[in-house]
Amino acid sequence: MSKVLIIGAGGVGQVVVHKCAQVPEVFSEIHLASRTKSKCDAIAKQVKDRWKRDVQTHALDADNVQETVALIRKVKPDLLLNVALPYQDLALMEACLETGVDYLDTANYEPKDVAKFEYKWQWAYQERFQQAGIMALLGSGFDPGVTNVFTAYAAKHHFDEIRELDILDANAGQHGQHFATNFNPEINIREVTAKGRFWENGEWKETEPLSVKQSYDFPEGIGPMNIYLMYHEELESLARHFPTLKRARFWMTFSDNYLKHLEVLQNVGMTRIDPVDYKGCKVIPLEFLKALLPDPGSLGPLTKGRTCIGNIVKGTKDGKEREYYIYNICDHQQAYAEVGSQAISYTTGVPAMIGAMMMLTKKWSKPGVWNMEQFDPDPFMDALNKHGLPWTEVFLKG
Structure with missing residues (x-):
């Protein structure tokens, strides 16, 4: 208690x-x-x-x-x-x-x-x-959070050595708005407009924002979507705690409509985070833009479709090459029916509760500052299945 x-x-x-x-x-x-x-x-x-x-x-x-x-x-x-x-x-x-x-x-x-x-x-x-x-x-959300635990689970149960990691975050949902973000607009746009960054052969490599893309065919009927290389914070801790990693990347989907609007907003300076003078007042354009955009909370009853977030892991087990995919699919409408929020908030909020539960029940307990992958993944993985974020694992090779 x-x-x-x-x-x-x-x-x-x-x-x-x-x-x-x-x-x-x-x-x-x-x-x-x-x-x-x-x-x-x-x-x-x-x-x-x-x-x-x-x-x-x-x-x-x-x-x-x-x-x-x-x-x-x-x-x-x-x-x-x-x-x-x-x-x-x-x-x-x-x-x-x-x-x-x-x-x-x-x-x-x-x-x-x-x-x-x-x-x-x-x-x-x-x-x-x-x-x-x-x-x-x-970082007890989904990415970071569950993706870190997925990596630890793969390392514990399915790999002797992990060499490559790709984290794929797909939102196949539709909300009908011209332009909106599924979580805090200020944080979302700062993240998306930053340079891409990935870990390769012991060093960080940078790319221009959203300049690297490919198509991926997502499971369970979601189908092909364009994914874009980005930097995401879990890469930093995973590269640190899994020293056998030769490459670690993060990919996210964006609709053409979202990218078109974002490009225009960038071109006219609305995504700037430095203050500008307007009629004697200091105004930060991105903060002003946030006030104009729909509140992410208002998208809950409007959003239909599913998210798919997971890890593709490559490495070896018992001397043989292995490729493994572990993912969760979350339905926007089901999430809204349960808690009044769409799946983007749901996939972050449920792992936050589970992380708190791990700490309060002392299943994860150690003084200091820790990332998710530094604890036993099994009780957290069990809790995901019980509390609304069931996961699926597929062996693509080996």
């Missing part, structure tokens, strides 16, 4: 609260905090109506360390579950250090003024978390 404090009331936060409410034997008390308390109250009402669970809500500026410290001391949670913005990771980790509370997030830290997300800032907390006797679990 444990108490959890969830920070962030967006689409992912909504899923996390719903999923925690479904596991009362672990999450006996749920607290939800956000800058806008009314968002928390709306989620709390959903959960009360659907699952007959009470959720206590709080207003919080997650950038303010002392404000978070005060809330932690008031609530006395066993775990702080961070599904706020990645800009706020370090402030929330500082609050956990000051109060001696375990920490979990779904995305690594990114400075507000530089579109560069990497683990170095959070890995630097390793010694302080160890000395405090508390644990931080980084």
Whole structure:
């Protein structure tokens, strides 16, 4: 029986609260905090109506360390579950250090003024978390998160040596909007417009944004889709923790319509993250664009279709070449029917709940700052099947 404090009331936060409410034997008390308390109250009402669970809500500026410290001391949670913005990771980790509370997030830290997300800032907390006797679990979403666990599971059960890894993230859903992002527009566009980056033969190699593409025929009737080479943060930790990797890449699908709109927005400067002067005011174009675009939360009832996210792993087993594909397919409408959010939020929120469950039940427990692949994958993999993200594995060779 444990108490959890969830920070962030967006689409992912909504899923996390719903999923925690479904596991009362672990999450006996749920607290939800956000800058806008009314968002928390709306989620709390959903959960009360659907699952007959009470959720206590709080207003919080997650950038303010002392404000978070005060809330932690008031609530006395066993775990702080961070599904706020990645800009706020370090402030929330500082609050956990000051109060001696375990920490979990779904995305690594990114400075507000530089579109560069990497683990170095959070890995630097390793010694302080160890000395405090508390644990931080980084990137407990799907990618990063489940894809890391998929890799660890493949290494444990199916490979003696992993040499190549391709992570494929396909969204075959349609929402009918001219241009919209399935999660926070600011984070999404910063990520997509960044240079591609992949690991090969012991070094990082860069490509121009979305300049490398190929077609992949996705399983279970989804069919062929264009996939684009991008950088994604799980590559950094996987290359570090699987030293036999000769190549690791991340691919994501985008519709031609999305890319056309994005190109125009880039060309006119609407994706810039540096301030511009407008009538005596400093305006960041991307933040203004975010205010114009549909709220990702509003896409839930509109979105139809499925996602398919998984890993293609190549290496050897018992001296023979092996190629292996492990993936999850998630239906947008089924996710919305269960928790009121589409599959993009669902595939991030469910693993966040499962990661919290691993920590609170002590199946994953070790002071310090850790990535998902550094723990036994088996209990997490079992929980995916039980809590809405069943996985399929296929041996393509060997």
